[in-house]
Structure formats: C-alpha cells, structure tokens
Amino acid sequence: MNCKACLKIIGEYFDGELSERMAGRVADHLESCPACAHTYEQIQYEQTVYARVGQQLEFNHPRWETVRSTIDAEKAISPATPARRWFPSIQIAAPVAAVVLISIVLVFAPLRQKSTSEIPSQRAEIALAPGAVATGSDTSLTPPAGQPSPVIKEKIKTRPRTVSAERKFVAAKRSETPSFDVEKFRDPQATTLAHIEQSQMLLRSFRNAPEDIAFETQRFQKLLSRNVLLRCEAIAKGNLPEEEVLTTLEPILIDIANLPDRASKEDVRSITETIRKTEIVAMLQVYSQTNNR
Amino acid sequence: MGQLAMRLIKSDRADTRQGPIDGTDVAFINSSEDLARRARSGDEEAFSLIFDRFIRPITSFIYEMVGNRSIAEELAQETFVRAYKNLDALRDDGKLSTWLYGISRNVIREWLRLPHEKRSPVEVDDQAVLELQDTQLGPDGQFMNKELIGVTRRALQLLNEDQRMVFSLRVFRQHSYQEIAEITGFSLTKVKKDLFRARETMRRQLGPYLEVSR
Numbered sequence: 001m002n003c004k005a006c007l008k009i010i011g012e013y014f015d016g017e018l019s020e021r022m023a024g025r026v027a028d029h030l031e032s033c034p035a036c037a038h039t040y041e042q043i044q045y046e047q048t049v050y051a052r053v054g055q056q057l058e059f060n061h062p063r064w065e066t067v068r069s070t071i072d073a074e075k076a077i078s079p080a081t082p083a084r085r086w087f088p089s090i091q092i093a094a095p096v097a098a099v100v101l102i103s104i105v106l107v108f109a110p111l112r113q114k115s116t117s118e119i120p121s122q123r124a125e126i127a128l129a130p131g132a133v134a135t136g137s138d139t140s141l142t143p144p145a146g147q148p149s150p151v152i153k154e155k156i157k158t159r160p161r162t163v164s165a166e167r168k169f170v171a172a173k174r175s176e177t178p179s180f181d182v183e184k185f186r187d188p189q190a191t192t193l194a195h196i197e198q199s200q201m202l203l204r205s206f207r208n209a210p211e212d213i214a215f216e217t218q219r220f221q222k223l224l225s226r227n228v229l230l231r232c233e234a235i236a237k238g239n240l241p242e243e244e245v246l247t248t249l250e251p252i253l254i255d256i257a258n259l260p261d262r263a264s265k266e267d268v269r270s271i272t273e274t275i276r277k278t279e280i281v282a283m284l285q286v287y288s289q290t291n292n293r
Numbered sequence: 294m295g296q297l298a299m300r301l302i303k304s305d306r307a308d309t310r311q312g313p314i315d316g317t318d319v320a321f322i323n324s325s326e327d328l329a330r331r332a333r334s335g336d337e338e339a340f341s342l343i344f345d346r347f348i349r350p351i352t353s354f355i356y357e358m359v360g361n362r363s364i365a366e367e368l369a370q371e372t373f374v375r376a377y378k379n380l381d382a383l384r385d386d387g388k389l390s391t392w393l394y395g396i397s398r399n400v401i402r403e404w405l406r407l408p409h410e411k412r413s414p415v416e417v418d419d420q421a422v423l424e425l426q427d428t429q430l431g432p433d434g435q436f437m438n439k440e441l442i443g444v445t446r447r448a449l450q451l452l453n454e455d456q457r458m459v460f461s462l463r464v465f466r467q468h469s470y471q472e473i474a475e476i477t478g479f480s481l482t483k484v485k486k487d488l489f490r491a492r493e494t495m496r497r498q499l500g501p502y503l504e505v506s507r
Contacts, residue, residue, distance in 0.1 A: 011489055015463065017470050046496065050464045053445045059352045059366050064341040067373055204367060208404065282363075 001029045006036050014043045066197070066288065073198035192230050192242060193291055199223055199249055200284040206256060207275050220257040227253055245287050248280055329386035340380070343389065344373055350466065351397050357461040358401045360450045368404055372397040394468075394476045398458065405454060441502050448498035452491050459484055460491035 006029045012018050013026040030037045202219060231246040255271050275281065325346065331339035351372055356365035375396050383392050449457060458477055462468045468476065473484050 008489075011492055012470075012485060015470070017485075042496075043492075046492070047464070049441060049445065049499075049502070053442050053449075053465070059349070059356075059362065059369075061348050061352065061366065062370055064344045067344065067370055067377075068337075068341075070370070071374055071377055208367075208407065 001025045003029075003033060003036055006030070006033070007039060010036065010040060011043065014040065014047075062289070069194060070197050070201050073194050073201060189291070192234075192246075193288055195223070195226055195230055196245065196249075196284050196288050199227070199253070200281055200288065203252070203275055203281050203284070207272050207281065217257055217259050220253055224250070224253040224257045241287070245283060248278060248283060252278070252280060325389045326386045329383060329389040333380050333383060333386070340377060343376075343393075347390070347393050348373065351393060354394065354461055354466060355397055355401055357446075357449060357465060358454075358457060359404065360446065364404070368400045369397070372400050375400065388475070391468075391472055391475050394462070394466075395478075398476055401458075402454075444499060444502060445495075448495055451498060452494055455479070455483075456487045456491035456494070459487040460495070463488055 006026055009018060009022065009026065013023055016023075018026065030040055202223065227246055227250050231243060231250065234242040234246055252271065252274055255274070259267060259271075323342075325343070328339045328343050328346075332343055348369060352365050352369040355368045355372070356362060359365055359368065372393065376393055379396075383389065385392075449460070452460060455477070459473055459479070462473045462476060463470070470481055470484050470488075473479070474481050477484070479487070
C-alpha cells in the first residue's frame, strides 16, 4: 500500500470501519511509514480535542410533563381533523339514509291510521317513566349540526307515530341532554397554564415558520378570546404576574388573529419582530416552568 | 455482564445516564429497546424515561448543527413532540436512538431551510462555551481549553450542512457509519466522503491548535 491510498482511508481505519484485511494492510503501512504514522497520531490527537468540545453543555431542558402538556394543548386546539376525516362517509351515508327513511314511511303509512288510537296512552306511559325527558323543555336550545330545528321537532312531536318510532324519539331526546361543561369545573390555574403553553407553542411555530401558520388565524382567534377571559379573571383575582403575562401576550394575539387570508410579508415580519422584541416566548416559558413546579 | 448487557451498551451508546447493570432482568427493563416497546404500547412513563435518556444528546447534536443554545432547546422539544405523536412509525425498537436522531435531523433541516429573514439570527453561542468548566486544568489550561472549544465550534459552523451532520454524529456522538447512513439517509459512500472532507476542513481551520509536535 502506498501513502496516497493509506491517507485516503486512514480516517476509516481510525474509526474501525475497515474490513480486517484492509485494516491489516493499513497497519502494516503505518509501521513502515513515519509520515503516515504521524498523520495517524494527528487524527488521534484531534479526537481528544473534539471529545472536549463534544462535552454536553448544560441546557435548560424542559421536563417531560411540560412537553406532554404542550402536546395536549396542541391536540385541544385542533379538534377538527376527525370530523373532516368522516366527511366523505357522511356524503355517502346521507342519500342511503334518505332511501331507508322513504322505505320506512311507505311501509308504515298503511298502519299509521290504526296506531294513532293507541299512541296517547303509550306516550303518557313514556312521559311518566323515570328519567324520561320532558318534551318541549329544550326548544330554546340551538340544535346541534344535523339535528332538526325546534320548530320541526315540535311538528314531529304532534305527529302520530308508531310505538317503536316513539321509543326511538325519546331515546334521541335523552341523548340531546346537554352534558356538563367540564371546562367550567377545571382548576383555573391549570387552564391558564395550558393556555400559556398553547400560546407559547403556536408563537414559536409562528416565529420559526410564519408562512405555515399565517393562514391558521382561527387558532389565534380562539386563543385571543380565551386570553381576554383569563386576563379579566387574573385582574379580578389580583394575580399580577398572570395579568402581566396575558396583557403582554394579547396585542400579539390580536395582530395574528386579524391577519388577512393572504397576509403580506411586511405584516408577518412586523409581528415576528414584535415577538422577538417583547421576548414573549421566553416570558411564557418562564411563567409556565415556574408555575409547573 | 453477559451478552445482554453488551447489547444494552451497544444500543444505548447515546445514553449518558445509564443506570447500574447489576442484573439481567433489571438491565433489560431499562434498555432503550424495551422502553421503546413499552412506549409504543401506550406506557407514558416509558416515554418519559426515553425523554430523560435522550434529551441531552439530542439537544447537543442539534446545538452542533444550529450553533445556538435556545434554538437547540426549542428544536429538541419539537423532536420529542414529533416522536411522541409518531411512535407507531418506529418499526424496530432496537433502533430507537437512530430513529430519534432521524427525527431531529428532519427538524433541523426544516429549520435550516427557512429563509434567513424568517428565522432567528444564529450566532455561535460563545456564552455557552464560556460556561464550560474543566476543573482538572489550571487557569491557563482552562483559558486555552475554552479558546480551543470556541474556535472548534466556530469552525464547525463553517462546514456545509451535510458534512457538519456526519462529522457531529461520528466524532461527537460516536455513531457507526451504518447508523449515520440510516439517520441521514445518505449512502455509505457519501458518509465516508463527507466525513473525510469535514475532517480535512476542520484540520485546516483549526491548524495550529491541532498540531502534534514530531
């Protein structure tokens, strides 16, 4: 082996990446060539220097709990994905459901006249049953998407129906009963922390890749409305640190939430500059780390 | 220590805080492979252990690539957020370390691809270097050490992205060429070539600091 060939693979030899045969040939050459042996020593010395540089610095690592809450917060502000995933199947299901409904109407139409006389007593029975929902009590509620409006519901209620249809109707009414608003019963401190972590995450994303997130102004609109509420609560409680953080955050959220669909580069740049100047991301991080402890 | 312990040491090369290996069962429970398997089956505690185990080496790797401490911390956090969300994509539990470095490589690349005006300015973080302490050296030695480290870190930023990544993974993190190829997606030939050139460039940049007297 000559020096040129040796120097080409001497690094691989040092890293132990050569085959046994090739390594043997390099070792033989190094024994007989002082110049190449010096280069090998050089690489060895370099490695000791790099080992010092490679010492791990002390970083301000987040705790896993903080990262986990960031993931949760991210999930919480993008709940639209599953609905979108089901959208195509709803498109297929709607015509199928219409066909089934028409068939049911056609089959039960001749029986309708006969069953009308039986219904009042059965309706009363159902209404008296424990846990039954009082009809007409929730007409003021806005119907959920895909549910009939209160006016239509009223018409349906007065219409005669079969026993099985009536039972289905009552079951549907029960399922409409509004559930408890869990948000209201949450720990207010935890809600604020989650909000601050969400804001931190989104602001970081905005700062690092504003072109990706500039169009997701809806997220910032949600954050903004929550921020207003939490800031008012903080003022009412006299919680000055929380109030300060939320007050600093709010103008930035307003700016991003009000970005037009096709925001100009100048608009986006001025917001990222504001984020940088106010050091809001660091402020949020410090706040969440301090209060998480 | 039997074969199992040896396997652990190999698979946990990046681990800087290995616990004592005093029994095969205990050692196996704490192996990265086992943690990966448990995390994939929904054990959150296992993922938190993975996080504790890899957050330092991953952050250091990112720091070597971006040269700024706070950005490295942000990108490391992003790496673990993505890892947690995509645990199902980990096909080989034995390659957890490679997989995590692969995610961090993507995160780094995305950040480096941002136009300059859209990302925070990057400067070699000298303050971080100055905070390094080597108590085994005297004041003069410490000064030289810090200077050398500063010069090396600045030289590192002069390498192109691919060379810096390969150099960092090999020289600082001691990954094998095969592992580097898996992490970066480069061919083995490219890994060898980039490493060779990176070493040459570093040697040229550091010049007098790396001279060995004959």
